[in-house]
Amino acid sequence: MPVLPVLTYPHPFLKTKVAESDPKDPQLLSVLRDMMDTMDHHAGCVGLAAPQLGHAYRCLIVDVSRSARAEENHGLLKLVNPVILESSQWKVSREGCLSFPDLLANVKRAQKIRFRALDGDLNPFEMVSSNFEAVAIQHELDHLDGILFLDRIRSSKDLFERRKAPSQPL
Amino acid sequence: MRKFFELSAVGQDRPGIVTALAKSFFELGCNLEDSSMTQLKGDFAILLLVSAPADQDWETLKKAVTPVMNELGLSFTLRESPPAAPQRPPKLPYTLVVYGVDHPGIVYRFAKAASDLGINITDLRTHVTDNNGVQLYSLTLDVEIDNFKTVQAFEKEVDSLKKEIQVEATLNPVETDEL
Structure with missing residues (x-):
């Protein structure tokens, strides 16, 4: 099962809105597998959207349990055709993105969302998610609409270069 | 004093x-x-x-x-420091975010679009970062705009500039949460 390269800006596909996926599409499950394998490959990655791998599918995966920041969460979530039904408790937090490896930005997101989607077995479900998990879902869902986190910056002081620690001498 | x-x-x-x-x-x-x-x-x-x-x-x-x-x-x-300027009437605070592949003239073109409309820049930051081998230029600037008519004119300029010089650009009002 392949680990696929993550598209980085300025790849034009990242700015493209993806149409709803057909649950009967035979490729859908293999797209989700590619996404899983790719997320596993990137330490610290807690979410991926299909368009980041060049797939025109409305799919995202998140698993914030992989992060030290995680509070209550549902572990691994595979979402196909997700739609947010309710959003509340807006708060600004700092985000990064595999498609912009050297940048961080403060972005305002709902800390509580109710959404519906198809799960990894393509069964419809509804869920309430909060805090970091809710933020991750909104970030990935934006990718399905061609919206990148830099598009959500609301002040000149909200963009940062990721300061990398010097690499460990071997 | x-x-x-x-x-x-x-x-x-x-x-x-x-x-x-x-x-x-x-x-x-x-x-x-x-x-x-x-x-x-x-x-x-x-x-x-x-x-x-x-x-x-x-x-x-x-x-x-x-x-x-x-x-x-x-x-x-x-x-x-010179004596404080007289109090000006309140203006509309907006933030412009621009990013794209680095090339000369990004700051100049957007700053000119602002100054041509009499829009004052109150804060400006730029970063050049390596985005997987591509030099990515990002520019964030806070501006103060006199009225909504000028906001609309600036939006139009930003929209045509981003297409012309092939960058992403969004203009948004500064959000203030009154608590």
């Missing part, structure tokens, strides 16, 4: 610059007012407004600050 002085300084970054600077102004009875200090690659840059007791003059302050600056290896300018 306190007097205001503006200091700008830049030099090689190292630990202790802010400490030495704050100590010297503290000992002169000055307050650090508005300031912005940041790392620029390997350098450290300082923009600082200090208020001083009314009997403090520019020569004394400059004489006191110069050896500290020399010790820190910073080149600097110090000037007495």
Whole structure:
């Protein structure tokens, strides 16, 4: 099962809105597998959207349990055709993105969302998610609409270069 | 009545610059007012407004600050701040975010679009980062706009500029949460 390269800006596909996926599409499950394998490959990655791998599918995966920041969460979530039904408790937090490896930005997101989607077995479900998990879902869902986190910056002081620690001498 | 002085300084970054600077102004009875200090690659840059007791003059302050600056290896300018400008009518605060593949003229084109409409830039930051082998340029600027008609005209300019020079650009009102 392949680990696929993550598209980085300025790849034009990242700015493209993806149409709803057909649950009967035979490729859908293999797209989700590619996404899983790719997320596993990137330490610290807690979410991926299909368009980041060049797939025109409305799919995202998140698993914030992989992060030290995680509070209550549902572990691994595979979402196909997700739609947010309710959003509340807006708060600004700092985000990064595999498609912009050297940048961080403060972005305002709902800390509580109710959404519906198809799960990894393509069964419809509804869920309430909060805090970091809710933020991750909104970030990935934006990718399905061609919206990148830099598009959500609301002040000149909200963009940062990721300061990398010097690499460990071997 | 306190007097205001503006200091700008830049030099090689190292630990202790802010400490030495704050100590010297503290000992002169000055307050650090508005300031912005940041790392620029390997350098450290300082923009600082200090208020001083009314009997403090520019020569004394400059004489006191110069050896500290020399010790820190910073080149600097110090000037007495002109009297405050008269209160202006409130304006509409907006933020413009621009990013794209680095090429000359990004700041100039967007700044010109603003100034042509009489829009004042109140804060501007730029970053050049390596985005997986591509030099990515990002520009964020805060502006103050007189009225909604000018906002609409600026939106139109931003929209046509982003297509012309092939960058992403979004203009949004600054959100204020009244609590």
